[in-house]
Amino acid sequence: MRDVLKILLFADNRPGHVQLAEGVIAAISHCRPVDVLRVDVARSVLFPNRLLARLLTTAINKKWLLSVAYNVDVNRLEGRELIVSSGGNTLGANILAARLLGAVNIFYGSLRQFDPLDIALALTSYEHHTTHPNIVAALKPSSLDxxxxxxxxxxxxxxxxxxxxxxxxxxxxxxxxxxxxxxxxxxxxxxxxxxxxxxxxxxxxxxxxxxxxxxxxxxxxxxxxxxxxxxxxxxxxxxxxxxxxxxxxxxxxxxxxxxxxxxxxxxxxxxxxxxxxxxxxxxxxxxxxxxxxxxxxxxxxxxxxxxxxxxxxALTPMRNNPRQSLADLLRKRLPTLFGDLPSS
Missing domain, CATH: 3.40.50.2000 (Glycogen Phosphorylase B;)
Structure with missing residues (x-):
């Protein structure tokens, strides 16, 4: 059996955002076992996304920035291989943690002022937002199968x-x-x-x-x-x-x-x-x-x-399982997460 994938889930105070991130994780768990650490974050008003996006282009201490901007104890995050989140108030934390841990990261939503290269895979419901190879359109996921x-x-x-x-x-x-x-x-x-x-x-x-x-x-x-x-x-x-x-x-x-x-x-x-x-x-x-x-x-x-x-x-609901479709997409775009698993 494949080793357990250690995932860090950053959650804001919006249940809808958390559900999207959990939906992504559920699709991954469809293919391999996962261990999820949820960390609730609240971005400081002193660090708007526009400022964070600029700071990420500098040599600023990323551990310090994650701590002061999001009140995150970085020591808790050690060993996490994948970062997943949704919602603008988690985006900077997602990128900072991925850099600090050398982890892959997935974000569901708009990247705003942030560089698409800072996200391994950004998922969006808006097809017209797919302006970069790292941004892919996908139905908003649910954790329900x-x-x-x-x-x-x-x-x-x-x-x-x-x-x-x-x-x-x-x-x-x-x-x-x-x-x-x-x-x-x-x-x-x-x-x-x-x-x-x-x-x-x-x-x-x-x-x-x-x-x-x-x-x-x-x-x-x-x-x-x-x-x-x-x-x-x-x-x-x-x-x-x-x-x-x-x-x-x-x-x-x-x-x-x-x-x-x-x-x-x-x-x-x-x-x-x-x-x-x-x-x-x-x-x-x-x-x-x-x-x-x-x-x-x-x-x-x-x-x-x-x-x-x-x-x-007049409606024609989907006949395929969208969770499996999302899992297939993730395996195609992020093969390192699934390694030697056979394709479905």
Whole structure:
């Protein structure tokens, strides 16, 4: 058996970023055993990324910089062979640790002012950001293995259970309470028409008054609505939703929620509010997913049982396992991590 790969995971305070890094690590663990050390970092406001990028081009003491800019005890990192992180507040730490340890590093996200040569492999969801050989486009990964969930590769009939992922304002979109009321009214109408059930989950981004609204709706309609409230259930509670839901409706503000549903091969419908416009980079990413047939988009005000079924039946979820696809990509781009493993 291949030796255990010692990985350092830098984590910020954004669960979505951590999930992306964990998704990369999960793909690697698909091919070889790993040992992961998680180190939480908070970049000092005295060291913005622009300054860090400039300092990395100088002869400054890298150990000192990692310590003062990120409050990292460098002695804890000894022996780590791979650095993985996501999120701008981890990027400088990722590069510094890789230099100090002589380790390979992977980053998911935009490199901002940093030199692509400082990252062995940068993964991005935006195909138009692949301006350097070290930058490769890839679907936002999840630590969940699609093969552990029932596969729904098409919608040939009315889904019996629909998952609903609710976020909040973000990515240029602004949801009103009327938007959420409209979504819940749709759930009622769809149930009345087809007797289908809904599993609804909120997120840390969801306003409390919106979460309260959903909780009240679920309490009145417990026969067909289950509410997973992140305020009480905590993080990591979505696997049951994905396991039981044949399709997923996700508010369009969260690229991570949309991507995870697609990653798990669920026909996915992104729900837009009446107000706001998706940021350009995100709009391009969603357009890629729509073109591939993995995603459909609709305004909440246009939700009807017929319109939703029309969109869902036109989708073609991925048939392959995206975790395996990512593992294959990593093995191709970073063969030293996998050595003599046979190609799949």
């Amino acid at each position: 699609p093969d552990e969930f029932p596969a729904y590769t098409s919608v040939d009939e009315v889904p019996r259970t629909l998952g609903v992922l609710i976020g909040g304002d973000g990515s240029g979109l602004f949801y009103t309470q009327e938007d959420w009321i409209g979504l819940l009214n749709f759930c009622q109408c769809f149930h009345d028409a087809f007797a289908s059930k809904f599993i609804v989950a909120n997120s840390r981004r969801t306003p409390h008054k919106t979460s309260d609204l959903i909780a009240q709706f679920a309490a009145r309609n417990g026969a067909f609505v289950e509410f997973i409230d992140v305020r009480t259930a905590g993080p990591g509670t979505l696997p049951p939703l994905f396991a039981q839901s044949e399709v997923v409706l996700a508010s369009a503000d969260s690229s991570s929620m949309v991507s995870e549903a697609i990653w798990l091969r669920r026909p996915t419908l992104a729900l837009y509010p009446m107000n706001g416009r998706l940021e350009h980079a995100e709009a391009v990413y969603r357009a890629q997913l729509v073109t591939k047939g993995h995603l459909a988009e609709i305004s909440i005000e246009d939700l009807t049982p017929r319109s939703v079924l029309t969109h869902l039946t």
